[in-house]
Amino acid sequence: MAAETLLWLIPLPPLAAFILITLVTGKKKALSHSLAIVGAGSSWLMSLFVFIKAVTRPNLAENPIAASINWLPTGETALRIGVQLDNLSAVVLFFVAWTILMIFIYSVGYHNYGHPAGERDVPGLPPHGADVKDVHGHTHRVPSVEPMYARFFGFLSLFAFAMYLLVVCDNLLLLYTGWEIMGLCSYLLIGFWYGKDSAKKAAMKAFMTTRIGDVFMLLGIVFLYTQAGTLNYREIFGNAALMHALAVNPAGFLGLSQAGAIGLLLFIGTIGKSAQFPLHVWLPDAMEGPTPVSAMIHAATMVSAGVYLAIRIFPLLTAGWEPGDVGTPAMIVVGAVGAFTALFAATIAVAQNDIKRVLAYSTISQLGYMIAAIGVGAYTAAIFHLVTHAFFKALLFLGSGSVIHGVEHGVMHSGEHVDPQDMLNMGGLRKKMPVTFWTFLIGGLALSGFPVITAGFWSKDEILSGAFHSGQIVIFVTLALAALLTAFYTMRQITLTFLGQPRTEAARHAQETPWTMTLPLLILSIFAVAAGWSGIPEHFPLIGGWLPNWFEHFTGAMLGHEGEAPAFSAVPLLVSVIVSLPGLTLGWLVYRGVKIAVDPLKKTLGRLHGLLQHKYYFDELYTFLFIKPAIWVSEVFTSRWMDRVVIDGILHAIARAFLWLGKLVRQGFDVPVVNAGGDAIASGFKKGGAALQPMQSGRVQQYMVVMITVVMVFTAILLAILKLV
Amino acid sequence: MIPLSWYLILSAALVCVGVFGVISRRNAIAMLLGVELILNAVNINLLAFWRYKDVSHVTGQVFTIMVITAAAAEVAVGLAIFIAVYRNKRTIAAEDVADLKG
Numbered sequence: 007m008a009a010e011t012l013l014w015l016i017p018l019p020p021l022a023a024f025i026l027i028t029l030v031t032g033k034k035k036a037l038s039h040s041l042a043i044v045g046a047g048s049s050w051l052m053s054l055f056v057f058i059k060a061v062t063r064p065n066l067a068e069n070p071i072a073a074s075i076n077w078l079p080t081g082e083t084a085l086r087i088g089v090q091l092d093n094l095s096a097v098v099l100f101f102v103a104w105t106i107l108m109i110f111i112y113s114v115g116y117h118n119y120g121h122p123a124g125e126r127d128v129p130g131l132p133p134h135g136a137d138v139k140d141v142h143g144h145t146h147r148v149p150s151v152e153p154m155y156a157r158f159f160g161f162l163s164l165f166a167f168a169m170y171l172l173v174v175c176d177n178l179l180l181l182y183t184g185w186e187i188m189g190l191c192s193y194l195l196i197g198f199w200y201g202k203d204s205a206k207k208a209a210m211k212a213f214m215t216t217r218i219g220d221v222f223m224l225l226g227i228v229f230l231y232t233q234a235g236t237l238n239y240r241e242i243f244g245n246a247a248l249m250h251a252l253a254v255n256p257a258g259f260l261g262l263s264q265a266g267a268i269g270l271l272l273f274i275g276t277i278g279k280s281a282q283f284p285l286h287v288w289l290p291d292a293m294e295g296p297t298p299v300s301a302m303i304h305a306a307t308m309v310s311a312g313v314y315l316a317i318r319i320f321p322l323l324t325a326g327w328e329p330g331d332v333g334t335p336a337m338i339v340v341g342a343v344g345a346f347t348a349l350f351a352a353t354i355a356v357a358q359n360d361i362k363r364v365l366a367y368s369t370i371s372q373l374g375y376m377i378a379a380i381g382v383g384a385y386t387a388a389i390f391h392l393v394t395h396a397f398f399k400a401l402l403f404l405g406s407g408s409v410i411h412g413v414e415h416g417v418m419h420s421g422e423h424v425d426p427q428d429m430l431n432m433g434g435l436r437k438k439m440p441v442t443f444w445t446f447l448i449g450g451l452a453l454s455g456f457p458v459i460t461a462g463f464w465s466k467d468e469i470l471s472g473a474f475h476s477g478q479i480v481i482f483v484t485l486a487l488a489a490l491l492t493a494f495y496t497m498r499q500i501t502l503t504f505l506g507q508p509r510t511e512a513a514r515h516a517q518e519t520p521w522t523m524t525l526p527l528l529i530l531s532i533f534a535v536a537a538g539w540s541g542i543p544e545h546f547p548l549i550g551g552w553l554p555n556w557f558e559h560f561t562g563a564m565l566g567h568e569g570e571a572p573a574f575s576a577v578p579l580l581v582s583v584i585v586s587l588p589g590l591t592l593g594w595l596v597y598r599g600v601k602i603a604v605d606p607l608k609k610t611l612g613r614l615h616g617l618l619q620h621k622y623y624f625d626e627l628y629t630f631l632f633i634k635p636a637i638w639v640s641e642v643f644t645s646r647w648m649d650r651v652v653i654d655g656i657l658h659a660i661a662r663a664f665l666w667l668g669k670l671v672r673q674g675f676d677v678p679v680v681n682a683g684g685d686a687i688a689s690g691f692k693k694g695g696a697a698l699q700p701m702q703s704g705r706v707q708q709y710m711v712v713m714i715t716v717v718m719v720f721t722a723i724l725l726a727i728l729k730l731v
Numbered sequence: 732m733i734p735l736s737w738y739l740i741l742s743a744a745l746v747c748v749g750v751f752g753v754i755s756r757r758n759a760i761a762m763l764l765g766v767e768l769i770l771n772a773v774n775i776n777l778l779a780f781w782r783y784k785d786v787s788h789v790t791g792q793v794f795t796i797m798v799i800t801a802a803a804a805e806v807a808v809g810l811a812i813f814i815a816v817y818r819n820k821r822t823i824a825a826e827d828v829a830d831l832k833g
Contacts, residue, residue, distance in 0.1 A: 705825065
């Protein structure tokens with residue numbers, strides 16, 4: 007089959023799975039997860055096939071795999087939709103396909119497929135566990151299967167559809183469609199356990215926060231359409247005259263060019279979706295959802311979509327910029343937001359105790375890294391980190407889910423009331439959960455950029471080198487500090503979770519998770535290492551040049567020139583080694599001896615630790631600045647004052663006026679004229695009838711006399727008249 | 732031949748007798764007899780005019796037969812009504828049957 011046709015088909019199997027699960031198989035657990043996995047699996051297969059086709063196609067950047075059809079006729083032209091696979095979407099499609107399939111498989115184990123249903127489980131709450139009796143008559147408490155098992159796979163499939171759609175489409179409108187469907191799925195899946203108040207609130211928070219970004223993004227799309235008349239990537243970015251015009255014409259506000267204004271508006275969409283400062287607040291709360299959701303949406307795919315968009319619009323952000331120049335205003339904004347977010351989120355991650363929240367802030371921080379790379383013009387580095395991050399972050403999230411699952415098992419065994427997500431309650435899980443430990447370690451090392459062997463090192467090194475060569479020293483230093491913190495909190499997490507001695511009974515009785523959960527971990531850990539080998543800089547000491555720097559050449563071709571690696575400089579390399587290793591060591595030294603559930607940093611940092619633990623009080627600030635005023639406006643101003651006083655007052659006044667008018671009409675016209683007149687007519691007829699009544703005697707002969715008399719009288723009159731005539 | 736006016740006078744006399752009978756008699760059957768007299772007066776008129784005007788047209792005779800037929804039907808219906816009234820009221824005196832009084 008032609009690659010174009012396959013490209014059209016890639017998003018459809020998960021959509022079909024979603025529809026079938028929702029409408030038909032909602033009650034059948036095995037059938038539902040089989041449908042979902044078969045759907046994701048066929049998309050995965052087609053994606054890999056198309057990926058290979060794309061990689062082997064000569065000159066893919068100018069001649070991408072693409073097809074389109076007319077969609078909406080708009081006057082004389084038509085809005086076209088189509089699919090397109092160029093170098094950028096090819097690599098994105100690759101990691102999306104892998105991570106989605108892994109997460110689908112993982113979800114089967116995570117939701118305890120094959121376990122009995124718990125007696126206290128209700129839809130909308132996490133399963134509580136079930137009691138089973140073994141052959142010896144002992145009662146064991148075991149995890150119970152998720153009550154809304156099929157629904158979860160339905161939502162997940164819809165999400166996969168949207169992500170595939172977003173990646174393979176060839177225009178911004180279709181991208182926006184996929185983007186919004188993912189927003190919806192995010193809401194549905196974060197609020198999957200809707201019986202929990204916190205999950206409900208987190209779902210709303212995620213939806214509303216990303217909505218802010220989406221509105222600006224839509225404005226950007228409209229602006230772009232008015233200027234370019236099309237939303238197709240190639241028709242815009244491939245049109246040199248148009249790009250030049252956009253770069254030169256002023257937008258009319260803030261001194262931006264049109265390209266810069268459009269780019270920044272679209273970039274606000276990225277800020278929302280990829281949880282960049284100041285719209286980062288939703289992502290940590292999104293950890294309320296089941297862990298596969300956290301892995302899928304909030305680490306590997308959906309937040310990557312934001313960065314994907316930012317990379318897509320790279321030509322707009324950098325319009326009029328030559329490598330080596332100071333960046334355009336748009337680039338400076340993007341770089342500043344990214345770098346600040348990278349450091350800001352990393353500092354918060356240091357003080358979090360919830361295993362998933364640490365990863366959530368680390369995700370924000372790493373996304374900031376990619377955004378900063380775009381801001382300094384390091385195009386291929388941004389894509390490279392996007393890919394490697396997707397793999398190792400999916401791995402870490404799934405690993406954390408595995409840890410939580412294992413500890414939950416321990417909690418059920420020991421009957422303790424401890425939070426199974428709190429790292430301070432863990433420790434020593436290395437021996438209990440070896441597969442999870444080793445894969446988590448690989449993911450953690452990749453995240454912290456452990457030199458040479460991990461994928462994260464190569465991509466992070468490239469970003470640091472890009473920042474260094476762009477001359478943006480502030481961004482370079484910020485990113486380096488963030489990398490140091492990243493290594494520190496990653497090692498803190500690994501040490502607290504896996505090393506040392508168990509700090510609770512629950513951790514002592516933790517158990518390794520089933521193969522459906524560990525298999526995805528193993529596969530992802532391979533990528534977390536090997537994905538880096540595709541992009542080793544050629545000038546790297548010793549091992550540079552052994553493998554061709556395929557990634558740089560492949561994705562760099564998108565910019566129209568073979569991505570030319572800047573001259574090698576030892577500074578960024580040394581920095582990335584220096585920040586990673588001591589960071590890891592420090593993390594181990596501080597946390598290796600933790601015996602009780604208290605963070606040793608609490609004493610050292612004092613009030614700063616509290617500030618970090620409360621995330622710089624951003625939630626409280628936003629509550630104070632936006633939510634409270636919004637509630638005040640709606641409840642007090644609009645509801646109480648505008649609605650009840652002003653609008654109701656006007657309505658009541660009108661009602662009263664009409665009541666008065668009605669009374670007037672009734673007393674002045676209705677009663678005296680209409681009623682009295684009607685009555686008079688009726689009584690007149692009544693009187694007339696009574697007067698005529700005696701005529702009706704009922705005696706036939708009397709009638710006859712009258713009749714004959716009348717006939718005779720009239721005849722006489724007639725005769726008289728005739729005679730007169 | 733007797734002049735036409737004689738027949739007309741006879742007919743007028745019969746009508747007067749019939750009307751008087753209808754108006755003055757209490758018994759409904761007697762009233763019916765009066766009606767018959769009026770009808771027969773009409774018949775005499777019709778035949779007389781036919782005989783004295785245009786003999787070739789049989790309109791007068793035909794009409795007379797029609798009137799006799801109608802009268803027979805009327806008597807049949809009328810007597811049936813009287814029997815029904817009698818069954819109900821045990822009388823057929825006209826002034827006693829005044830239920831349609833207003």
